[in-house]
Structures are given as C-alpha cells and as structure tokens.
Amino acid sequence: MTLKMYLLGMIISTVVCFISWVLVLLYIDPDTSGIMGKVLFILMLFFFLTGFFTLVGFYIRKKLFHNNHEFKMIGTLFRQGILFALIFIGMLILNKSNMLFWWSALLFILAISLLEFYFNNKD
Numbered sequence: 001m002t003l004k005m006y007l008l009g010m011i012i013s014t015v016v017c018f019i020s021w022v023l024v025l026l027y028i029d030p031d032t033s034g035i036m037g038k039v040l041f042i043l044m045l046f047f048f049l050t051g052f053f054t055l056v057g058f059y060i061r062k063k064l065f066h067n068n069h070e071f072k073m074i075g076t077l078f079r080q081g082i083l084f085a086l087i088f089i090g091m092l093i094l095n096k097s098n099m100l101f102w103w104s105a106l107l108f109i110l111a112i113s114l115l116e117f118y119f120n121n122k123d
Helices: 003-027 035-065 071-096 102-122
Strands: none
Touching: 003 035, 003 071, 035 071, 071 102
16 A cells, blocks of 8 residues: 555545534434434544544654655554544543543643653554
C-alpha cells in the first residue's frame, strides 16, 4: 500500500466518521435512547478525532521536518491520534460526570503522556 492510498483511505474514513457522528448528534436523542445512544456518540466522535489528529499530525510533521520517511511515522502518528482522542473523550466524560477540575484534567493528561512516553521508549 502506498502512502497516498493510505492517506486517501484515512481521509475518507475520517469524513465518514464525521458524517456518522453528525447523524448521531442530529437523530439520536440521548434521553430516550439510553446507553446505546451515548456509546454511539462517543465511538463516532472517537473514530473521527483519531483520524483527524492523525492527519493533522502527519501534515504538521511533513511541513516542519521535510523528511522522506513519512511512511515510517504513520504508526506513531496513529498511536498519538488515538491518545489525543482519548484525552478529548476523557475530558468530555469527566465533564459529564461533574468531575472535571483543573487538577483532574492535569492528572488525566499526565497519565496519557506517561503512556505515550512508555510506547515511545519501547520502540
């Protein structure tokens, strides 16, 4: 698989996940749908944010570093996209449960950062 094909697939899947998230947002009432509506909302938002952060990270690194090893950094960028999406979703969940304070947000970001440092040093 070439880099262009991978990026095209990532762009298409990110757009599809965004459209799915918007449809869940518009057509599913969280009060009447129960836990399934909330899970669909969080999953579609998570998949969209993962693709979005991965693509944004790729283009930022491509513009800043101008290296020819773009395909080697895709795995790292995908992992970082997942972790950024986890931070965003975690903040939403903490806010929904009225547990989002500056110190809890800082601890949550620190925990995710330590996880990234672990994976970074493992490679």
